[in-house]
Structures are given as structure tokens and as C-alpha cells.
Amino acid sequence: MSLTRNILLWMSENKFMKERIPKLGFVRKAVKKFMPGETEDFALDAAAQFSQFGIPSVFTKLGENITQISEADLVRDHYLKLIEKIVERKLDIEISVKLTQLGFDHSEEETYNNFIAIVKKAKEKLGNSVFIDMESSIYTQRTLDFYKKCKKDFENVGLCLQAYLFRTQNDIEELFSINPSIRMVKGAYKEPHSLVFKDKPMVDENFFVCANKLLLQSKQNNIRPVFATHDEKLIKRITQEADRIGIKKSAYEFQMLYGIKTTLQKQLAKDGYQFRVLIAYGESWYPWYMRRLAERPANIWFVIKNIFSN
Ligand SMILES: Cc1cc2nc3c(=O)[nH]c(=O)nc-3n(C[C@H](O)[C@H](O)[C@H](O)COP(=O)(O)OP(=O)(O)OC[C@H]3O[C@@H](n4cnc5c(N)ncnc54)[C@H](O)[C@@H]3O)c2cc1C
Missing domain, CATH: 3.20.20.220 (TIM Barrel)
Known part of the structure; x- marks a missing residue:
């Protein structure tokens, strides 16, 4: 298992990060690649x-x-x-x-x-x-x-x-x-x-x-x-x-x-x-999303791109 995958999977379970990372606007934007929205509609x-x-x-x-x-x-x-x-x-x-x-x-x-x-x-x-x-x-x-x-x-x-x-x-x-x-x-x-x-x-x-x-x-x-x-x-x-x-x-x-x-x-x-x-x-998408990043660490670039997209 690659080091990056290990780190991302560790982050998926970390309470401190679970509370903070989902509030970041650029992360919320990046999640949309895997999820059409937060509600069932x-x-x-x-x-x-x-x-x-x-x-x-x-x-x-x-x-x-x-x-x-x-x-x-x-x-x-x-x-x-x-x-x-x-x-x-x-x-x-x-x-x-x-x-x-x-x-x-x-x-x-x-x-x-x-x-x-x-x-x-x-x-x-x-x-x-x-x-x-x-x-x-x-x-x-x-x-x-x-x-x-x-x-x-x-x-x-x-x-x-x-x-x-x-x-x-x-x-x-x-x-x-x-x-x-x-x-x-x-x-x-x-x-x-x-x-x-x-x-x-x-x-x-x-x-x-x-x-x-x-x-x-x-x-x-x-x-x-x-x-x-x-x-x-x-x-x-x-x-x-x-x-x-x-x-x-x-x-x-x-x-x-x-x-x-x-x-x-x-x-x-x-x-x-x-x-x-x-x-x-x-x-509550955070741990699930971190597992998606861990599957393909190249996805992190997509998150980084969103920091600069505005
Ligand atoms: C319908 C469905 C239900 C699932 N349910 C569960 C479950 O209940 N429990 C569980 O443990 N896991 C579940 N998974 C996740 C699964 O275990 C794998 O982690 C995930 O599917 C990636 O593995 P892969 O078979 O696509 O193969 P990989 O070898 O990981 O990927 C093959 C190729 O697919 C592409 N790819 C894979 N993942 C990504 C990604 N996140 N972003 C961009 N490209 C990607 C890449 O091009 C990669 O080279 C589910 C997956 C699917 C599709």
C-alpha cells in the first residue's frame, strides 16, 4: 500500500480532520466530482x-x-x-x-x-x-x-x-x-x-x-x-x-x-x-470522500486545482 494511500486513509478516520476539512470551500467544491449534491433530490x-x-x-x-x-x-x-x-x-x-x-x-x-x-x-x-x-x-x-x-x-x-x-x-x-x-x-x-x-x-x-x-x-x-x-x-x-x-x-x-x-x-x-x-x-461525506482520494491519489490534484479556481 502506498504511503499517500495510507496517509489519506488515516485522515479519513481522524476526528480532528473530520471536523475541519469538510468546512473548506475548495474541498466542498472538489467533492462534486463524485457526488451530485448533499440531498437526495x-x-x-x-x-x-x-x-x-x-x-x-x-x-x-x-x-x-x-x-x-x-x-x-x-x-x-x-x-x-x-x-x-x-x-x-x-x-x-x-x-x-x-x-x-x-x-x-x-x-x-x-x-x-x-x-x-x-x-x-x-x-x-x-x-x-x-x-x-x-x-x-x-x-x-x-x-x-x-x-x-x-x-x-x-x-x-x-x-x-x-x-x-x-x-x-x-x-x-x-x-x-x-x-x-x-x-x-x-x-x-x-x-x-x-x-x-x-x-x-x-x-x-x-x-x-x-x-x-x-x-x-x-x-x-x-x-x-x-x-x-x-x-x-x-x-x-x-x-x-x-x-x-x-x-x-x-x-x-x-x-x-x-x-x-x-x-x-x-x-x-x-x-x-x-x-x-x-x-x-x-x-457526512468526509470519510467516504477521503477513501475515494486514497483509491487514486492523483485526485488530490483536482482538490488543489479548486483552491485556485476562484
Ligand atoms: C458500486 C460500488 C460499491 C462499493 N461498495 C463498497 C463497499 O461496500 N465496501 C468497500 O470496502 N468498498 C466499496 N467500494 C469501493 C471499492 O472497494 C474500491 O475501493 C473502488 O471501487 C476502487 O477500486 P477499483 O475496483 O475501481 O480498482 P482500482 O484498481 O482502484 O482502480 C481502477 C481504475 O479505476 C479508476 N479509479 C478507481 N478509483 C478511482 C477514484 N476514486 N477516482 C478516480 N478514478 C478512480 C482509475 O483509473 C484506476 O486506475 C465500492 C465501489 C463501487 C464501484
């Missing part, structure tokens, strides 16, 4: 624009590790209201949430109730799935257990898994028996060396191995494989492998973040691949 407008290119969306309200359980009720209510707005605007939008935003640090029972309220309403009003984001490794096992519990009662739930973790291949295999919906990502957090592949090419290779497992399994079982990456080489390898083993484009899906490789996003949709764009919004 900006996100809905962006989703409407993508829908003109046949691209559906995934929405996530930024914020994690709430400090009081009562805040989780507000997040749940936000998503319940959002579903009404999605229906009104007739858009194809799925929701993806962080469990720590729904109370995971405070009460697992309340987190379950909050999450299931969203899942039920999404099924009833939108007929689609709600995904669980994967947070740092201190939550991995608990998140997997939580997912298994939800999947027993509700079909329309999905889970994100991270290719940088050594354990992920095993986790995927263990989930096969419950017909999971899995969104594979490389992984965005600062993790101890004992748990993750150290070198990026090894993470990329593990992503491919995991993707291959999911594709093969999708031939026999009703699973939903989602590959969330902007890595063009990896996307090409996955599509070639899917062709080789005879898997239709409709049987798997790609996802990318708003503001990254938009031309490629439109091209994938045009070429007939299942594709969704993830649109994030919300006031």
Missing part, C-alpha cells in the same frame, strides 16, 4: 439523467458509525421516504446501506429492525433488492452473520464482499447454499497486513478468482453476481471469461461510482451489459 436528478442512457442507479446516503442509536431511526425514515420519491419519479433505483449507519455499533436487534423495514418497503414498492455495504474488517464476520439471518426471511437482500481480504473466497463458498446476491469490490479501508493481500496485483487477481467462482455458480444456482469496479482490464477479463464458459450478459452485472469513468459506464450499458451507477449523497 440532487441524486434523483442525476439518476433521471442516467436513466436516459438506460442506466439504473444505486443510492447510498453517506454517513457511518452513528454516535447514538436514535440517529439510526432518522436514517431508516430517510430511506423509507426516499422509496416514496423513487416511486413518484418512476426511476429504477436500488438502495445500499452501511449497517453502522443503522445502529450496528449499538444494538444488533434494532439494526435488524431498521434494515428489514427498508427491505420490506423496497420489495413492496420497488420490487427490488437492498444491499449491505461491507465496512472495515472489524465488522466482516458480524456483517456476514447478519446477512445470513436476513436472507433466511427475505429474498431481496444483497451483500458486498471485498477481494483484498484473504477470507473472501471461503466466505463466497459458504454463502452459495443461500443463493446470495453478491457485490464484489476490491475493498476501500485501511486494514491490518495479517488480513489482506498486500500487493495490488494480488488483490486484482483475487477479485478475478472470486468473480470466476460467482460466474460458475450462477450457472447452477439463482445467485446475482455484481462486479463493482472501474478496472478496465479486470472488466475485460471477466466478460471474456463469462463468454468462454457460456454465461449470458443478462446473468451478471457491473457497477461503478458516479463521476468515475462515465464514458465507460455508458459504453457498457450500450453494449448490452447489466450496469448500475452508484450515486452517493448526504452531508
